[in-house]
Amino acid sequence: MSSIDRSQSVGGTRTYEVRTYGCQMNVHDSERLAGLLEDAGYVRAPEGADAADVVVFNTCAVRENADNKLYGNLGHLAPKKAARPGMQIAVGGCLAQKDRDTIVKKAPWVDVVFGTHNIGKLPVLLERARVQEEAQVEIAESLEAFPSTLPTRRESAYAAWVSISVGCNNTCTFCIVPALRGKEKDRRPGDILAEIETLVAEGVSEITLLGQNVNAYGSDIGDREAFSKLLRACGKIEGLERVRFTSPHPRDFTDDVIAAMAETPNVMPQLHMPLQSGSDTVLKAMRRSYRQERYLGIIEKVRAAIPHAAISTDIIVGFPGETDEDFEQTLHVVREARFAQAFTFQYSKRPGTPAAEMDGQIPKKVVQERYERLVALQEEISWEENKKQVGRTLELMVAEGEGRKDDTTHRLSGRAPDNRLVHFTKPDQEVRPGDVVTVEITYAAPHHLLAEGPVLDVRRTRAGDAWEKRNAEKEGKAAQSAGVLLGLPKIGVPEPLPVAASGCGCD
Numbered sequence: 001m002s003s004i005d006r007s008q009s010v011g012g013t014r015t016y017e018v019r020t021y022g023c024q025m026n027v028h029d030s031e032r033l034a035g036l037l038e039d040a041g042y043v044r045a046p047e048g049a050d051a052a053d054v055v056v057f058n059t060c061a062v063r064e065n066a067d068n069k070l071y072g073n074l075g076h077l078a079p080k081k082a083a084r085p086g087m088q089i090a091v092g093g094c095l096a097q098k099d100r101d102t103i104v105k106k107a108p109w110v111d112v113v114f115g116t117h118n119i120g121k122l123p124v125l126l127e128r129a130r131v132q133e134e135a136q137v138e139i140a141e142s143l144e145a146f147p148s149t150l151p152t153r154r155e156s157a158y159a160a161w162v163s164i165s166v167g168c169n170n171t172c173t174f175c176i177v178p179a180l181r182g183k184e185k186d187r188r189p190g191d192i193l194a195e196i197e198t199l200v201a202e203g204v205s206e207i208t209l210l211g212q213n214v215n216a217y218g219s220d221i222g223d224r225e226a227f228s229k230l231l232r233a234c235g236k237i238e239g240l241e242r243v244r245f246t247s248p249h250p251r252d253f254t255d256d257v258i259a260a261m262a263e264t265p266n267v268m269p270q271l272h273m274p275l276q277s278g279s280d281t282v283l284k285a286m287r288r289s290y291r292q293e294r295y296l297g298i299i300e301k302v303r304a305a306i307p308h309a310a311i312s313t314d315i316i317v318g319f320p321g322e323t324d325e326d327f328e329q330t331l332h333v334v335r336e337a338r339f340a341q342a343f344t345f346q347y348s349k350r351p352g353t354p355a356a357e358m359d360g361q362i363p364k365k366v367v368q369e370r371y372e373r374l375v376a377l378q379e380e381i382s383w384e385e386n387k388k389q390v391g392r393t394l395e396l397m398v399a400e401g402e403g404r405k406d407d408t409t410h411r412l413s414g415r416a417p418d419n420r421l422v423h424f425t426k427p428d429q430e431v432r433p434g435d436v437v438t439v440e441i442t443y444a445a446p447h448h449l450l451a452e453g454p455v456l457d458v459r460r461t462r463a464g465d466a467w468e469k470r471n472a473e474k475e476g477k478a479a480q481s482a483g484v485l486l487g488l489p490k491i492g493v494p495e496p497l498p499v500a501a502s503g504c505g506c507d
């Protein structure tokens with residue numbers, strides 16, 4: 001065994017690393033990939049390791065430079081793999097589903113390529129590639145089993161993703177995801193609620209319902225009110241303190257959903273609803289099924305029912321054919337909607353989408369100028385909306401790893417019910433991720449709030465207990481491994497929940 005092998009293998013056990021790109025669906029899929037590998041006997045590579053025995057790329061195909069980023073990263077690993085017999089590289093996700101054999105042709109040192117519909121095959125494909133000593137490419141054309149039946153290594157002890165559907169029935173002209181993830185498939189409500197109840201029993205107190213078009217849930221099972229019923233059912237689960245969901249589509253955002261949000265106490269006053277454009281002309285070209293008036297009407301209804309709701313969105317700038325007047329309409333909606341946050345994207349051509357072949361592609365310089373104007377306006381609005389929070393008393397769920405300066409500022413960080421990030425003064429008593437604190441907001445910045453006074457109350461929770469138990473188990477395993485690894489640095493605090501850009505420009 002080489003010195004590199006000794007630094008990465010734990011007592012002869014092969015290590016793995018999963019690198020995730022894209023939306024929350026990919027983040028959750030990566031938790032399943034990690035669970036599958038650990039179920040097969042792999043262990044997670046130590047943080048800061050030069051390279052694991054198995055490196056898995058879970059890719060996104062939405063952005064224009066996704067291909068270049070992947071092949072650049074694969075090229076970086078090529079000499080490491082050549083110097084380390086037995087190392088394997090796997091590529092999955094949307095880009096793998098799209099490019100298939102192309103990946104192995106461009107990067108012949110890749111061992112496994114698998115698609116979005118067959119992530120459960122990864123351990124088998126890795127073993128087959130090792131035994132047969134040749135690349136394995138397996139892309140299923142349809143879902144083999146709902147992914148939530150697979151083992152999962154959750155990144156957080158107190159918060160969890162729960163998929164309620166996969167795939168999408170929309171035909172947005174800029175989006176390639178439906179072609180890669182297929183038509184919408186809904187899980188049975190009983191299966192979803194059973195998973196949530198199991199998570200709560202393990203100490204989870206916050207769940208986020210996931211779907212490519214989450215509020216279209218029910219279209220596959222023939223119940224137009226299935227999503228609002230699901231929200232209300234979540235409200236009856238004892239011990240479940242916070243329920244969120246992403247990403248809904250304005251077309252399916254019906255009054256019964258707004259009522260369920262307002263009337264179910266543990267459904268948080270937060271809504272992420274993609275706008276994409278404020279221009280009716282552009283929305284039609286995008287094949288979005290709503291118009292500006294409909295969108296602003298939903299915002300008005302949500303605000304009437306849930307006055308303190310924080311609303312965020314996705315916006316694409318520079319879609320083919322977008323005129324100055326079209327862009328002004330987007331700025332108008334931003335001013336009217338007063339989003340707490342907006343995830344803004346410069347239009348990116350994706351091969352295989354109708355928009356890529358449209359006339360009127362906008363010059364990069366024009367797109368950049370519009371993008372900068374939009375970002376400046378939204379920054380101003382975000383700051384103004386955050387200033388309205390000063391003086392409010394809020395309950396925060398203590399978060400892990402979200403305050404990069406917490407150690408130097410002697411603060412901790414948490415999320416308000418509306419999902420705003422709040423940094424607060426560290427109290428004298430112990431506070432764990434998953435616990436709940438009550439604070440008064442004293443200062444607002446565009447992207448976070450501060451509570452500089454003393455913490456008003458600390459509530460220890462089962463979620464905090466779960467975090468403490470997991471942390472103790474990790475430290476125990478690290479100490480045990482340290483006796484074998486001859487100087488391997490000890491693993492400390494667990495990694496924070498991975499951050500994915502809300503929406504991938506395709507919702």
